[in-house]
Amino acid sequence: MAADQSNDAGRADDTDTENTDTAVTRDVAGGEDAPAPAGRTDLRRALAGVPPEPGAAKPDPVLTVDGVTRTFGGLRAVDVAHVEFQRGAITGLIGPNGAGKTTLFNLLTGFDKADSGSWVHEGEPLQSLPPHRVARRGVVRTFQLTKALAGMTVMENMKLGATGQRGESFFGALFTGWGAQEREITERARTLLSRFNLDAKAGDLAGSLSGGQRKLLEMARALMMNPKVVMLDEPMAGVNPALTQSLLGHVKSLRDEGMTVVFVEHDMDVIRDISDWVVVMAQGQVIAEGPPEELSSNQAVVDAYLGAHHDQVLEFDDEGNPVGETAELVAEMEAEEIGADAPAPETPASDASTPDAPTSDEEKRA
Amino acid sequence: MIDFGQLLTVGISQLIGPSAIFFALLALGLNIHFGYTGLLNFGQIGFALVGAYGMGISVANYGAPLWLGVLIGMACGVVMALVLGIPTLRLRADYLAIVTIAASEILRLVTRSTSQTEFTGGTQGLTGFGDSFAALNPFTQPSYTILGLEIRGPDLWAILMGWTVVALCVLLTWLLVRSPWGRVIKAIREDEDAARALGKNVFAYKMQALALGGVFGALGGIVLALATQSLTPDFYSPPQTFFAYAALILGGAGRVLGPVIGAMLFWFLLSVADAFLRQATAGENPLLPFISSQDVGAIRFVLVGLFLGLMMVFRPQGIFGRRREVLGDGR
Incomplete structure (x- = not known):
């Protein structure tokens, strides 16, 4: 129940903080701490009651993972007994290299096949779905090595993200009037591009963008799908520090719009800055969970990173x-x-x- | 001396002739496969074979009307795409390449095999499938003179119908690649996983693209069989696929008109080189005494190959291509 409230508050919040949304971004870019929106306070209150231990139950999980394993040869890359991801929260997924974070991402989004286990999104099992179906259900991911479609323009990249396009079927492309829908999509893409400061680049090939701009484009493109859960695989990797701040602002704004964000990150400062909850993985297992402030005092985390x-x-x-x-x-x-x-x-x-x-x-x- | 008038006449007649039509259709199909979707089909000639034989066998052996034969030929192209695509399109791009080139050779060997003579006519090929096409010919005079070129009546009919088919295929390609469907297949060419992450069923799109390009190839086989009134298996040999690739790359892959212009230019260059070498090696006092006239057939390919090589160095995107798209990183 508490979670429902937080969700509603988040949505109500959405409408009247529409303009402050960008302001938040700017503030962050300026290096100041922006006041947390009301929805976030509720969220933190809801999460405060969750015990900081691996596999803890959340008040309102949007994605529940059970018994997922994946082995490569003799190596058990992922072996997650139970994890829940809170709706509307930013959950950071951290762990040393080879902890299985990206493999877990690949499994959850259908890009890799799990040996066993199940995961449920909004009451629907996702474990047997191919990646494009997972994406259509609203669980959308980005990649660690950015996959901007280099030979296409930024605008074409964006339009590709729109779902339910009549003109995307073979016969639909020939025999339906998809023009009106196309204009609608273009309009939406333009709005998103200006939010990510890419509107001036709309006509350029995506291959001509810088690394950071590609990360922004990939995030904006994912938003074209109106996702419920956004899974970002190292969104800050290879991005210069100035752009990192603006990227962080964008990630926060996703949460403020009611989306759930799960992201992989190595930088502890980033994790502390934006995440509401942190899941720590090592050797394929979830070894710790908790609010970001308590991370550095957690013995299991320290051991995993520095050795016991x-x-x-x-x-x-x-x-x-x-x-x-x-x-x-x-x-x-x-x-x-x-x-x-x-x-x-x-x-x-x-x-x-x-x-x-x-x-x-x-x-x-x- | 070299008779440039004759060179030009030969060149122009090849520019619009049945060969150019055939390779334009093959290359249009490869453009859908390779240029837009990034599929490596090295057996396009196999699609032409099943199209031509699908039409030829149903008309000559079973007395089907021509229109039905053409539809059956096109359907054979779709079936071949399904048979080759279902096992390979989930794998890496090279597997499709291996399977298609092998399939095209298998098809040629099966059609020419003596065990199939009753059915396919063996090495002699099929005859009598084009009678109704010839009967429809409105150009009844023995020959016509158009822009100084003398063209036989039946040839004019075949050329006209052939270019009509090419125009329809170009129109279809244009309609598709400017649509959201075209956007998705281009995205698959750029990065399959990105397309998957955006909710696109990559396998289904690749299958559709393979079938569409295969139908273009099948139409090429049908048109050439009707235009030349001959259908022999050994014409459908693997190098033909690579001539079509040469035409596609010459014109510019990933552009609507690239394959058509490329095929016309390819045959123009090839026939001009051929005619030039024949003139230069023949007669009392040949211009190129160190080349014998038997070598001409091979040397013309060397010249065209040299031209293509230079083209790749100075204009890798072909005549119509966009350089930034070909070079990949957009810079």
Whole structure:
């Protein structure tokens, strides 16, 4: 119930903060903290009651993920027992390289096939749908390596995002009057482009845009689909710091319009700045969840990023053998390794001993 | 001395002749496949074969009326697209290329095989399928003179019908590529995953594009069979596909008129080179004494190949193409 209220508030908010929307963006660009819109306060209040532990139930989940696994050879790239994503919130998904964040994105949006598991969006299962159907249901993604359609103009890129076009079917293109719909779409595209400061580029080929502008275009294009859930895969990667601020503003404005945002990011400052909730992954599993402020005090997160024994001074003798506490630690880790091996023989031993070793799913995706 | 008048006459008659029509239709199909959707079809000649034989067999063996035969030929193009597309269009682009070139060779070998002689006429080919087409010919005089060119009545009829088919295919292409449908197939050419992420059923669009281009190819086979009144399997050999590609790239891939102009120019250049070399190697005191007249057939392809090579260096987008689109990064 609480969630319904927050949702309504968010929507009501939408209409009267229409002009402040851009103002928020500008403020952020200026480096000042903008006051959070009323909808967000409600949202934070709703999320405040959620226990900060992996797999915590949310008051109003828009996307619920259960038992998703994906293995590449012997490597279990994704093994998520349970995660819920709160409606209307910005959820940051973080974790070291190879944690399985992008693989999870690929699975949830149908770009990769899960070995097992289910995920439900608005009561409808998505796990057996091909990517284009997932997108049509309102779960729209962007890519880490931006996929601007380089040989087409910015405007054509935008128009492609519009759904339900009569002229997109073979016979519809020939025998229906799609002109009126096309004008409508063009108008909507123009509005979105000016919001993302790309209106001057409408006639240019997308290939001539800078990296940051391509990220903006990809986001604007996704919005042409009127998505319910926007999944952004590293929206800030390769973008210069000045543009990062404006991109962050745009991500926030998606939430302020009632969309749910899930995004992958490495930069902790960015996560703290815009996310309402953070899910931390490591070695394919969700190891922690919670509001962004509590992240740095979470032992599991610190361990995943820095290694479990990062604060210990390692001691060796002249021959390079570990001595003292370090020797105990090595013995402990070796014991763990053997223990980890026994129940899951298909897992390579190196997995258990090196939590931050880059796993191959990132490479495979690339 | 070189008779330039004769060179020009030969060139112009090839510019509008049945070969140019045939390759224009093949290249129009490849333009849909390669130019707009990014599909690598290396077996376009196979589509022409099934079109021509679909029409030829139904008319000559089963006495179907010509219009029905043409429709059957076109339907054969669609069926071939489905058979080749269903297993390969979900895979990477190279698989379609391998499968299409293999299929076109298999089709040629099957049609020429002696076991099929009753059905396809074997290496002798089919005859008697074009009688009703010839009967419809309104140009009853033995020959006509148009702009100084002497054209036989039946040829004029075939050329006229051929270019009408080309014009209809160009019109269809133009209507489609300016529509949202065309936008989607161009997006698939640029990046399939992006199109998928935007809710487009990439497989269905690729299938439609493969079938449409295949029908254009089938029409090419039908038109050439009717124009030349002959249908022999060995004409449908793999190099023909690559001549069509040469025509497409010469004219400019991804442009509506590129393949038509490219095919006309390709045959113009080829026949002018041929006529020139024949004149230059013949007679008492040949201009090029170091070339024998037997080599002319091969050397004309060398010259055209050289021309295409230079074209790729100085104008990679072809005559009509947009340079920025071809170079990819838009800069």
